[in-house]
Amino acid sequence: AQSVTQPDIHITVSEGASLELRCNYSYGATPYLFWYVQSPGQGLQLLLKYFSGDTLVQGIKGFEAEFKRSQSSFNLRKPSVHWSDAAEYFCAVGGSSASKIIFGSGTRLSIRP
C-alpha cells in the first residue's frame, strides 16, 4: 500500500536551534518525494522535491532533505530555525505518471522564543 508516515505530530524547537522532521514512505514504484509547508489558513507551498540524482536536496527558506532508500525515509532538516518557520509541514509521495500525491498527516512546528 502507498502511504506516508510522519511520526511526530507536534515539535517545538527554540529559535536558532536545528530542526529535523521525520518522514517514512511506502511506495511500490520509484518514489517522487516532496515536502510542503502550510501556514495557518493558507495553502500548500512546495519546499523541496526529490526525483532522482543527488540524495541531498536543497529547497527554499534554507531547508534541505535527504532521501535514504534503504530506510524509506525523506527527512527534512534546517540548521537554524526562525520564528517564521512555525507552520505545518507535510511530507508527500507521488509517482512518475500523472498520479495523485499522497500526503502524510503533517507535523506542526512551534518555535520557542
Next chain:
Amino acid sequence: EPEVTQTPSHQVTQMGQEVILRCVPISNHLYFYWYRQILGQKVEFLVSFYNNEISEKSEIFDDQFSVERPDGSNFTLKIRSTKLEDSAMYFCASRRLAGVETQYFGPGTRLLVL
C-alpha cells in the same frame, strides 16, 4: 511566477445546497487535481483530470461530486447536495506534464456547510 488561483476563498452554504468551487490552473498545464483537507487532518486526493476526462478518483469522490473544465482556463468542482462532512479546505492543483513535473497547489477554498 504563474500561480494556481481559486475562488472563492471562503464559502458558507446550507446543507443540501449545491456549490461550485472554481480554479484557474497555470496556463500551460495539462493535468488538474482536486484535494481536500478536513480541519486538522491530512490532505486527501479527490480526483485527477486530463484531456477532458477523469483519470483517477478516490472513494471520497462519489456521485455527489463532479468536475468540469468548461472553457480553456477554468477547472471546477461541483458538490451537488452538500453534507456537513463536506466542510473542508479544497485545494486545486495542476501539473504541466506527467513524469517528473511538480504539482502546484492553489491557496484553497474553505467550505463550511451548516
